[in-house]
Ligand SMILES: Nc1ncnc2c1ncn2[C@@H]1O[C@H](COP(=O)(O)OP(=O)(O)OP(=O)(O)O)[C@@H](O)[C@H]1O
């Protein structure tokens with residue numbers, strides 16, 4: 041028989057042991073996850089060095105530079121139009137990417153989920169094939185298709201539909217096309233995982249209760265697939281916001297996105313503090329966007345519960 | 346008269362698969378289901394009951410044949426246009442809606458005004474005695490309650506016909522008995538035609554106005570429960586509904602609808618002939634276990650036949666006796682009601698006599 045006192049003691053010893061055992065893992069997670077972040081945060085408050093790097097002298101200029109611009113001659117501050125427009129463009133392009141991947145990804149996922157069980161795996165394989173190829177190569181493939189001498193323009197001219205090539209490359213449309221292509225699987229997979237679990241007897245029940253196919257979609261299938269749609273949106277929106285390769289190749293360095301702006305500061309711009317401040321701003325945007333998104337969805341769930 | 350029928354199924358065939366895999370789940374079925382009727386489709390697993398129901402609901406389209414509702418062939422009309430609702434075996438309640446939202450779904454889809462939907466939902470909740478749980482999620486109620494929500498949801502839009510696919514099979518015995526009574530009450534109160542699917546023959550006999558017995562996609566007999574039980578159309582129906590003894594024999598003489606049949610096992614048996622049936626030659630005679638009784642083997646004059654008692658099964662209300670007849674092959678079953686304070690007077694291995702109730706035996710059509 042164990043006395044109550046010893047049970048208490050044993051339990052606390054047990055808890056201590058558990059903490060001790062998980063300490064290495066916790067340390068690695070802490071260092072690996074927050075360490076670099078802390079360095080970035082620290083750098084954002086330092087002075088840029090002449091050849092990149094930072095000087096160990098505190099300065100708010102990095103953060104001021106995120107949205108404001110110092111006139112070299114008059115030393116007056118004004119809104120950094122270029123940065124603001126890049127922020128706005130990044131958010132809009134990422135939102136557009138999310139919406140377009142939703143529009144394409146949902147029907148695709150639905151199509152796969154309604155195939156016979158055997159052929160589903162084949163379809164999924166086809167969806168994931170682009171993942172096997174390097175991002176750079178995939179992006180260049182898109183470039184080959186849409187550039188002035190590319191597939192589309194050549195064909196259109198051959199059939200006499202246009203006289204001069206349409207400028208598609210180096211536009212926001214090009215960036216959007218590229219990002220949609222690159223991120224589409226990230227939307228399809230979680231939505232498919234959700235739709236695959238969907239009980240299609242519910243769809244029949246809705247048809248039975250006078251719901252037209254469109255109503256079945258909006259009242260039954262989409263609400264039930266919501267977790268997958270949310271997961272897919274998050275998986276597409278976040279990397280799209282920080283995308284670097286796609287906008288730099290298809291946007292031609294003219295139409296920058298946040299990722300390119302940040303890269304610029306660490307490269308040619310030699311302004312590491314500004315780059316750091318921009319990185320953290322990007323992170324904050326993502327965090328706020330996620331919080332708003334999750335909060336909205338969460339409250340909807342609660343209303344039902 | 347066509348108008349007295351709620352649904353009429355005319356020579357409907359449903360084939361699944363193609364070529365050599367083609368398989369008729371419903372095979373030239375014809376039934377006329379009357380208005381306000383509690384109609385049951387009864388048959389063993391895989392005989393096509395669900396398929397027939399899905400054809401009526403519109404989830405499947407017939408390969409050939411017609412499904413008539415209000416004098417119109419609705420065979421290829423999509424389910425959301427048919428004034429027919431279904432109670433699914435799995436209930437299929439919408440998990441993202443409350444009980445009340447589930448019940449109101451059909452009416453909302455029909456575009457009824459909000460107030461009307463609210464009133465009707467309240468009335469339906471009352472009808473199935475679920476007022477208190479209106480705002481619960483469907484995952485937060487018991488199986489029996491889910492069953493009643495499914496019922497209320499299907500009844501709310503006031504369909505012409507309600508289809509029920511084994512709605513009680515997931516419930517435990519006691520709850521099932523309660524729900525059987527509840528279903529009968531709802532059918533009487535709403536006056537809606539119920540087409541009910543079950544493979545439980547007792548359920549079918551107690552609840553139905555008429556029963557259709559199905560086997561391998563074919564409709565074998567459509568009749569009242571009493572007629573199905575007392576006058577089964579063929580061997581399959583006789584065997585499937587209740588327990589039956591089959592005796593082979595040869596027609597001796599016929600008079601006044603009663604045939605004298607000579608059987609090798611039980612001598613001359615007087616059996617009722619089906620109407621309009623010209624009996625001759627070899628026939629099969631059926632006798633229900635409760636229409637026979639034990640008698641003393643040593644006074645064979647009063648007994649139809651004798652045999653060896655092989656098994657005694659006590660059932661509470663009655664006792665079943667399995668008797669091996671003289672030829673050593675045929676097993677005969679009979680049932681006697683238990684009387685209070687009765688002591689067991691027989692044991693396995695005893696020689697017993699069997700007495701038949703006069704004219705209770707029936708000649709099968711084939
Ligand atoms: N979609 C389908 N494709 C191919 N065969 C089918 C399909 N649906 C049903 N069947 C076949 O049709 C036959 C009848 O099926 P059905 O579901 O109607 O039987 P049931 O009488 O309802 O049986 P149970 O009592 O087991 O529910 C079965 O042999 C079944 O395998």
Ligand SMILES: [Mg+2]
Nearest residue numbers: 394395396510
């Ligand atoms: Mg079935």
